[in-house]
Structure formats: C-alpha cells, structure tokens
Amino acid sequence: MSDQPKLSTPYVQNEPIRTDRLILRRLTLDDLDRYADYYGKPDVARYILTLPLSREESEAELRTWIARDRVEQSGDMIFFGVQIGGDPTLIGEVPIKIASVEHRTAEIGWIFHPEVAGNGYATEAARTLLEICFDVLGMRRVVAYLDARNDASANVCKRLGMRQEAHFRENLFNLGEWKSTFVFAILDDEWRGATERG
Amino acid sequence: MDEPAKLNLPFEFVPIDTERLRLRHYRLDDLDALHSWRSREDVTRYQDYDVQTREESQRSLERATARVTMAVQGDGFVWAIERRDDGQVIGDIILFLDSIEHALGEIGWTLHPDYQGKGYATEAARGVMKLAFETIGMHRIKANLDPRNHASEALCLRLGMRREAHYVEDFWSKGEWTDSYIYAILAREWRANQ
Numbered sequence: 001m002s003d004q005p006k007l008s009t010p011y012v013q014n015e016p017i018r019t020d021r022l023i024l025r026r027l028t029l030d031d032l033d034r035y036a037d038y039y040g041k042p043d044v045a046r047y048i049l050t051l052p053l054s055r056e057e058s059e060a061e062l063r064t065w066i067a068r069d070r071v072e073q074s075g076d077m078i079f080f081g082v083q084i085g086g087d088p089t090l091i092g093e094v095p096i097k098i099a100s101v102e103h104r105t106a107e108i109g110w111i112f113h114p115e116v117a118g119n120g121y122a123t124e125a126a127r128t129l130l131e132i133c134f135d136v137l138g139m140r141r142v143v144a145y146l147d148a149r150n151d152a153s154a155n156v157c158k159r160l161g162m163r164q165e166a167h168f169r170e171n172l173f174n175l176g177e178w179k180s181t182f183v184f185a186i187l188d189d190e191w192r193g194a195t196e197r198g
Numbered sequence: 199m200d201e202p203a204k205l206n207l208p209f210e211f212v213p214i215d216t217e218r219l220r221l222r223h224y225r226l227d228d229l230d231a232l233h234s235w236r237s238r239e240d241v242t243r244y245q246d247y248d249v250q251t252r253e254e255s256q257r258s259l260e261r262a263t264a265r266v267t268m269a270v271q272g273d274g275f276v277w278a279i280e281r282r283d284d285g286q287v288i289g290d291i292i293l294f295l296d297s298i299e300h301a302l303g304e305i306g307w308t309l310h311p312d313y314q315g316k317g318y319a320t321e322a323a324r325g326v327m328k329l330a331f332e333t334i335g336m337h338r339i340k341a342n343l344d345p346r347n348h349a350s351e352a353l354c355l356r357l358g359m360r361r362e363a364h365y366v367e368d369f370w371s372k373g374e375w376t377d378s379y380i381y382a383i384l385a386r387e388w389r390a391n392q
C-alpha cells in the first residue's frame with residue numbers, strides 16, 4: 001500500500017548493547033529482587049496504571065518479559081534491563097513496542113529505580129531505543145505516552161528532542177481518579193537532524 | 199476520589215429525533231443515498247476510505263445495518279440522517295465505543311455536499327452526544343480528523359470540543375504521510391454547555 005520502505009523485522013534482542021555508561025541487556029530471573037523492589041514502590045508506580053505490584057505479581061510479570069525477545073507484529077513489545085557498566089544490578093528498564101507496522105511507528109518508555117534518579121540514565125538508555133527504532137528497525141515515528149503530571153518523564157522526552165503532540169483530558173480512569181495523558185513524538189528525519197547537530 | 203463512569207451496556211440501537219432530523223437505522227434500500235456521497239472524491243478526501251464502487255458501498259451498508267448492539271469495545275452505531283420534512287437521507291453519523299474501562303466514545307460524521315452548510319451535522323451530532331453522555335453514560339467523546347478538513351474542525355468547535363492532539367505525520371493515507379487532529383469533550387463540559 002505504501003511505497004515507503006518496510007520495517008526490518010523481526011528485531012531480536014541478542015548481545016548486550018553498550019552506551020557511554022550503561023549496558024542494555026535481556027532481563028533475567030536474577031533481576032527479581034530489584035525488579036520487585038521498584039515495582040512495589042508507590043513513587044515508581046504513581047504514574048503507571050498497572051503498578052504497584054506485589055512480589056508474586058512482579059515475578060509473574062518478569063517471567064512474561066523474559067520469555068519475549070523479539071518484535072515483529074503491531075503490538076509486540078520487549079524490555080531491555082539496564083545496568084551500569086559491568087555491575088549486573090538492575091537499575092531500570094526500557095521497553096520498545098511496535099505500535100503500527102503499517103505506519104512504521106514504535107512506542108518507547110522508561111522505568112528506573114528512584115535510587116539512580118537524576119543521573120541522566122533514563123535519557124541515555126532511551127537514546128539507544130531511538131537508535132534501535134530508527135537505525136535498526138526502520139521506524140518513521142516514535143511516540144511516548146505518559147501521565148500528564150509526570151514531569152520527570154516529560155523531561156526525558158524533551159531531552160530526547162521529542163515534541164509534545166497531545167494532552168488528552170481525563171482519558172483514563174484508574175484507582176478512583178480520572179487521569180490525563182501527554183503524548184510526545186519524534187520523526188526519523190528530526191532524529192537524524194538532531195543527531196547530526198550533536 | 200472521582201466518580202467512575204457507569205456505562206449502560208449492553209445498549210441496543212435507538213433512533214434519535216431532533217428538530218429537523220430523524221437519525222435512524224440504515225436499511226438495505228438506502229444504497230442509492232449512501233452511494234451518492236461515498237462515490238465522491240470531495241466527500242472521501244479526508245476520510246479513512248477511498249471513493250467507493252457501488253459494490254463497496256453495498257458492503258458498507260451491510261456492515262452498518264449489522265450494528266445493533268453496543269456491548270464490547272469496538273462496537274458502534276451508524277445512524278442514517280433523514281430529513282424529517284421530506285424523508286431524504288442526507289448523510290450519516292457514527293458513535294463507537296473506544297473503551298469500556300475508561301468510558302470513551304468516538305464520533306464521526308458525513309453529509310452529502312448538497313446538504314452541507316445548513317447546520318444538519320451540528321444538529322445530528324448534538325443528538326448523538328446527548329445519547330452518548332446522558333443515556334449511555336460515556337465520560338469523553340473524541341473526533342479524529344485530518345487538519346486540512348476545515349469543515350469538520352469547525353463542526354468540532356461548534357460542538358464545544360477542544361483540540362487535544364496534533365499528531366505529525368502519524369499515518370500513511372492516499373499516497374502521503376498525513377497529520378491528524380484529535381478533538382474531545384468531557385461529559386461535564388457538554389452538560390455545562392446545555
């Protein structure tokens with residue numbers, strides 16, 4: 001239907017990916033203690049509808065994501081565990097989801113342990129997601145959805161050069177509250193322009 | 199704590215009467231009317247379908263007439279817009295259930311060009327919103343449109359909707375990357391306007 005290039009899928013998580021300070025790698029069961037620790041924290045959960053999780057729920061969730069190592073169809077999602085250099089301690093995770101194969105759109109996100117906040121790790125890990133999306137998968141558009149009150153997450157989007165494209169009022173009801181949503185987005189040529197300018 | 203919305207589901211199709219219009223279920227003998235606009239480039243230009251053959255219009259009509267219950271996400275109704283004074287079918291209007299959990303709906307509209315500019319779409323949309331908010335119990339209704347579709351945007355504004363999104367080149371349509379606007383209105387905002 002489109003004369004545009006196709007996605008290079010499936011994308012399979014293989015070797016760990018190194019950035020300046022971090023390693024993005026597959027999640028393992030050894031991550032459970034840390035995973036359950038931050039998924040149980042109210043400050044991590046505040047702006048994520050499906051959280052917090054008990055330890056049992058965290059384990060089930062972790063096992064689900066460990067079992068998934070590739071994205072190919074619309075709706076497919078994988079998580080990268082993030083660690084600092086050679087230290088295997090999990091500090092957070094970053095997901096990539098194929099939002100639409102047809103429209104070559106991906107969705108990204110970030111969840112980090114509060115202990116490591118304020119170091120730019122989420123931004124550094126998310127830059128790698130954008131590289132994977134644009135340079136490896138051949139996406140044309142990458143979006144992020146967040147709770148409109150989640151300033152820390154909006155700031156990650158802005159540092160990545162994403163543009164705010166939506167403010168949906170009260171589009172979600174969760175835990176006794178109507179919640180509003182921001183959507184940020186960036187296109188491949190914008191990403192390349194920003195990367196070339198440094 | 200906010201009040202959750204309580205949707206009145208399953209909801210069976212009902213006709214809606216407004217001052218000048220009767221919004222009713224499509225019938226299979228409405229094919230000539232439906233095809234009279236679905237075959238026009240000026241009507242389909244900013245829609246998610248292309249100019250249709252009569253056979254395609256026939257299938258659209260069959261799908262529309264099959265929609266009689268709103269029970270699960272993705273269900274919706276299509277009303278033929280009939281002018282009360284002469285029985286002429288001049289367009290149609292849809293309401294879809296986007297989410298049960300969050301009580302979200304989506305609205306969409308089409309008028310044959312001969313009947314545009316008379317406030318019929320506004321009148322029909324007000325009737326559908328009244329049903330959606332007051333009877334079905336939706337919390338929020340959105341409309342998705344091409345930013346170049348000024349008539350549709352003007353209609354959103356007449357209905358008191360707010361532009362909540364401008365997606366840049368978010369979909370490929372009719373040979374080009376296309377932007378979209380999303381307009382929306384909440385139940386309490388709609389009520390305040392009544």
Ligand SMILES: CC(C)(COP(=O)(O)OP(=O)(O)OC[C@H]1O[C@@H](n2cnc3c(N)ncnc32)[C@H](O)[C@@H]1OP(=O)(O)O)[C@@H](O)C(=O)NCCC(=O)NCCS
Pocket residue numbers: 043044045047048109110111112113116117118119120121122123124145146147150152153155156
């Ligand atoms: C959203 C979240 C990942 C943001 O974490 P964060 O630590 O604020 O973001 P970063 O890792 O990019 O760090 C940026 C901060 O580090 C500072 N920083 C220090 N060194 C830096 C460096 N080398 N590079 C970039 N920033 C650096 C920045 O100035 C910024 O500080 P500021 O918050 O005072 O402005 C985190 O708040 C979180 O996990 N929240 C809970 C889960 C959640 O809500 N996820 C998002 C769902 S949409």
Ligand SMILES: CC(C)(COP(=O)(O)OP(=O)(O)OC[C@H]1O[C@@H](n2cnc3c(N)ncnc32)[C@H](O)[C@@H]1OP(=O)(O)O)[C@@H](O)C(=O)NCCC(=O)NCCS
Pocket residue numbers: 240241242244245306307308309310313314315316317318319320321342343344347349350352353
């Ligand atoms: C979108 C669409 C339904 C809007 O139709 P419309 O006729 O402009 O809208 P209305 O029926 O509400 O009529 C409003 C016009 O009638 C005028 N009018 C006359 N009598 C009126 C009355 N009693 N009440 C309100 N408006 C009246 C208004 O001033 C307005 O005129 P203007 O456009 O010059 O400002 C129509 O353009 C259409 O079908 N387009 C093609 C299909 C399409 O793109 N659908 C939307 C996809 S998102």
